[in-house]
């Protein structure tokens with residue numbers, strides 16, 4: 423899996439273009455905004471977009487998804503359906519961040535735990551990781567040892583749980599059961615900040631080792 427990272431919006435959210443090296447087919451993961459920059463990169467790299475994948479429904483991860491769907495004519499896939507209330511709240515999210523409210527949009531398909539999503543010939547395993555948000559999913563690509571985790575896990579930190587329907591103990595359980603069970607060399611592609619690995623976080627992340635809260 424080839425990965426291009428484009429930090430978007432003032433939140434520096436890591437929008438990503440993930441490409442199947444065999445077919446050149448690409449998915450856009452968490453396009454939070456700055457649609458023009460994402461489209462320019464797709465054009466520069468001459469990528470063939472197959473779908474838009476979403477880890478969760480926060481505006482800084484999905485703000486550009488509706489527009490990209492229209493421009494590119496592709497489906498929005500994920501997250502898991504417990505996330506619906508964040509999509510219902512889209513107009514409120516736009517307003518809260520100081521933008522003119524836009525209409526709500528919804529994914530074309532919700533994802534379930536353990537199902538797989540295809541991008542070209544790549545198969546990504548879906549893992550439901552509630553806690554930061556209830557319908558949060560991560561995408562694991564076994565063959566290239568990479569996992570896209572959205573706002574579940576960061577280098578040295580974890581996702582916030584103070585939003586509506588956030589749950590700190592559920593987040594910890596998701597990390598322990600769905601992420602720390604992956605091979606330690608697995609590269610973690612987070613929604614904000616630097617990449618890390620499962621092994622590094624297992625031994626250094628104070629939020630899940632019990633040093634904090």
Ligand SMILES: [Zn+2]
Nearest residue numbers: 478480554573
């Ligand atoms: Zn978030």
